[in-house]
Amino acid sequence: MTLTLPEYPQPDARGRFGRFGGRYVPETLIPALDELETAYRAAKADPEFLEELDRLLKEFVGRPSGLYLASRLTEHAGGAKIYLKREDQNYTGAHKINNCLAQALLAKRMGKRRVIAETGAGQHGVASATAAALLGMDCVVYMGVEDIRRQELNVFRMKLLGAEVRPVTSGTSTLKDATNEAIRDWVTNVRDTFYILGSVVGPHPYPAMVRDFQSVIGEEVKVQLQAQEGRVSPDVIVACVGGGSNAIGIFAPYAYLPEEQRPRLIGTEAAGEGVETGRHAASVAGGRTGVLHGAMMYLLHDHEGQITPPHSISAGLDYPGIGPEHCLYSDTGVAEYVPVTDAQAMEGLQLLTRLEGIIPALESAHAIYHAVQLAPTLSPDQIIVVNLSGRGDKDVAEVMRLLQKAEDAAPPSERQEVRA
Amino acid sequence: MTATQSRGVARIHAAFEAAQAQGRAAFIPFMTAGFPSAAAFPALADTLLERADILEVGLPYSDPLGDGPTIQRASEQALEGGTSTRRTLEAVRELRTRHDTPIVVMTYVNPIYAVGPREFMRLAQEAGVDGLILPDLPPDQDLEIADLAAEHGLAVTFLIAPTSTPARVKLVAEACTGFLYAVSVTGVTGAREATALNEVPAMLALAREHARVPVAVGFGVKDAGTAHQVAAVADGVVVGSAFINAINHGQDVAALVATIADGCQK
Secondary structure, three states: OOOOOOOOOOOOOOOEEOOEEOOOOOHHHHHHHHHHHHHHHHHHOOHHHHHHHHHHHHHHHOOOOOEEEOHHHHHHHOOOEEEEEEHHHOOOOEOHHHHHHHHHHHHHHOOOOEEEEEEOOOHHHHHHHHHHHHHOOEEEEEEEHHHHHHOHHHHHHHHHOOOEEEEEOOOOOOHHHHHHHHHHHHHHHOOOEEEEOOOOOOOOOHHHHHHHHHOHHHHHHHHHHHHHHOOOOOOEEEEEEOOOHHHHHHHHHHHOOOHHHOOEEEEEEEEEOOHHHOOOOOHHHHOEEEEEOOEEEEEOEOOOOOEOOOOOOOHHHOOOEOOHHHHHHHHHOOEEEEEEEHHHHHHHHHHHHHHHOOOEOHHHHHHHHHHHHHHHHOOOOOEEEEEEOEEHHHHHHHHHHHHHHHHHHOOHHHOOOOOO | OOHHHHHHHHHHHHHHHHHHHOOEOEEEEEEEOOOOOOOOHHHHHHHHHOOOOOEEEEOOOOOOOOOOHHHHHHHHHHHHOOOOHHHHHHHHHHHHOOOOOOEEEEOOHHHHHHHOHHHHHHHHHHHOOOEEEOOOOOOOOOHHHHHHHHHOOOEEEOEEOOOOOHHHHHHHHHHOOOOEEEEOOOOOOOOOOOOOOOOHHHHHHHHHHHOOOOEEEEOOOOOHHHHHHHHOOOOEEEEOHHHHHHHHOOOOHHHHHHHHHHHOEO
16 A cells, blocks of 8 residues: 555644635535545545555556656747646546545445536546446436536446436536535435535535545656656646646645745636636636635625626636635745636647647646746746646547637638648 | 614514414515516515515525525526615615514625625615524634624524534524524425425424524425424424415415415414
């Protein structure tokens, strides 16, 4: 057994990251959250649980994922070396599986037979359905009808895996509303149901627990970078943030290091059509403190507290809030959060695909774009690690549609052959 | 405690006492402000207030995760119709010109934080609100809200559920200044096909050990029968989704109000 789950200084005993986080949920759930916290603490200290999780991460997920020097991308950008942490190599295609397997194992340990999940892009839904199939549990996934349209293939995958996909038509019919429905289901069936939450959001202990389960990403980077470059810390780490689970997974192992040892941590937020247009999902750049889904965080809402619909090209980033630990990092300067637009993400996607033969998820493409912008400002002996949180298979139909639309809109003289 | 601090608390407690003196549980109907439209809400509230001991007005919120589909849709409809925090409080102020019945506002914490807790309490006090019900605020999350409410003469109601441990029941009960709201089922609001109230008596017995305030029961009360079952063990009966369903189905709301109010007889 080599796996340990780290102990970080945050959150505090009340489940708060500074002023963020907490447990703003119906009283019905408080005992369940207490029970979860207790069970999680016990599991974290139980060698048998850690051994089983370690075995599954290696044998089922395929960890460790590669740390790959993107030399053609580096050459193109001209400057710092760009490494990719290849979470896209994970079984099911994204970092989400790390957390889902761990939570499903915990659910089983707690004697729960039924798991529920919410999903936006479908990666968390597929990972939850996969974990449930593996461990022999019933699984219900809530998904907004708008996302069901955008992610048809993942919907089919979930069904094939034996999960029930429940379409959500309330509100904006996207991830935020799927999360509301999952919480309502949990409030109703709390005695026999485990809620596998997909990001570092929600009431305590979820943000801390999901972070711990995802921190395997950053812990691996330390070891791999040491072997490949003779140093533990890169100069910069870039990761996309919606709720923020892949970012926290690669940030957290570095975030609590002394400042002089800490790399620059950069989260790329979905700026959609531009933060100034109001059509975006950039909670730090365009939001204010508020409470949603049980936690205080930076949030997109109007002056009376009504949640405003987020927008992103990427269903996985299309969420109006950002995890409470990221909010604390932002306030304290531990990490920076920069907006990247839909168009820039498309550019990042095409660039990585052409230069490295890797089709990234639209989420990860936000981080790729920013890394390429940043690299020329750094020297060749410096290192940027980009968390490639997932692969783009799920997005190719949407990308094809968007590129076709762009091509049709361009004057004939500027038309390029965009299809391979 | 000054006179201002005790205003809402005193009025709410008096309403329970008056009902009890008549051998009834207090009848506490709920309605979403601005539903079915901003124009139609006042008359609807008047209908409820004909029999209400306390009126619960819902301040519509975009993401009401403690509510079922009926109240959620009513909130969406109200928001689309332009109902806002300030308009909700204006509606309460307007009802105050015709009615002396205590009015409590049910809302989620985000609208309170967005306006600012102190400013929100000031606006609520000015509008004549007597108390607040906060379904996503366990009392140990934010002690400032209850303190600010008290400063502005507002009573606060927190919720317990069948899943609440004895320690939680004690904590919640002691934090309530208006009345204690016991949720009858594990679940969200909504009239149910079959409402199982078998968990209610034990929960209430536990609550009464600690509560210094009356105890009301809600969630799933939909007709005279379920109201009577609840009235037998509780000090108050909260009914919401059933009235909204009646409006959505074009039924006679006044008749339903009368039947359920009659059902609150002990």
